[in-house]
Amino acid sequence: MEYTRDGWSDPESWGRWTSGHHAELRLSLPYPFAGPALLTVEAGAYVNLNHPALWVRVVCGREPIGEWSVEVAEPVERPLTIPASAITAKAELLLTFYLENPASPAALGESDDQRLLGLRVRKVRLIPIGI
Numbered sequence: 782m783e784y785t786r787d788g789w790s791d792p793e794s795w796g797r798w799t800s801g802h803h804a805e806l807r808l809s810l811p812y813p814f815a816g817p818a819l820l821t822v823e824a825g826a827y828v829n830l831n832h833p834a835l836w837v838r839v840v841c842g843r844e845p846i847g848e849w850s851v852e853v854a855e856p857v858e859r860p861l862t863i864p865a866s867a868i869t870a871k872a873e874l875l876l877t878f879y880l881e882n883p884a885s886p887a888a889l890g891e892s893d894d895q896r897l898l899g900l901r902v903r904k905v906r907l908i909p910i911g912i
Contacts, residue, residue, distance in 0.1 A: 784808055785804070786805035786806065787803070788802075788803050788805055789804050790898075795903055796856070798898045798899070798902075799878060799902065800896045800899075801899075802880050802897070802899075803878060803879050804880070805875060805877050806875075806876040808873060808876065808905075808907055809873045810871065810874065813868075813870050813871060813872065814869065814871075815909070816865045816869070817862055818907050818908060819860060819861075819862060819906075819909075819910055820841075820860070820862070820863050820905070820907050821859070822902060823857065823902070823904040824857070824859060825853050825854045825855045825857065826852070826853065826899060826901060827854070829854075832882075834850050834882075835850070835852075835881075835900065836849075836880070837850075837851060837879065837881070837900060840877045841867040841876055842875055844864065846862065856901055878899070880897075880900065883899035884897065885897050886898065
């Protein structure tokens with residue numbers, strides 16, 4: 782994902798992990814959207830029997846747009862609507878994923894990996910609604 786900013790691990794063959802308690806994406810818009818948009822994030826989480834769920838809050842700019850409890854490792858589509866007030870007349874969007882409880886594989890006894898893993902993101906799509 783070429784739009785990643787703070788809070789992402791290095792790319793892997795399937796996508797990227799968030800690393801830490803927040804991760805940012807900066808998405809350039811091909812043109813200013815005149816209304817709301819649909820954000821679809823294809824993501825799973827670093828979860829196991831000792832860490833069964835990841836809690837995520839998503840913010841666009843300063844506007845909260847959704848919350849998730851992610852209980853599966855494999856990526857699935859997670860849609861969120863970004864209201865027009867967060868988009869109109871902007872050339873780019875800043876999305877921040879706040880991760881309440883990321884965990885390291887080392888702390889859970891799975892490996893020596895010390896990274897605080899959260900979301901396992903494979904794909905992000907943003908499309909205008911109502912065009």
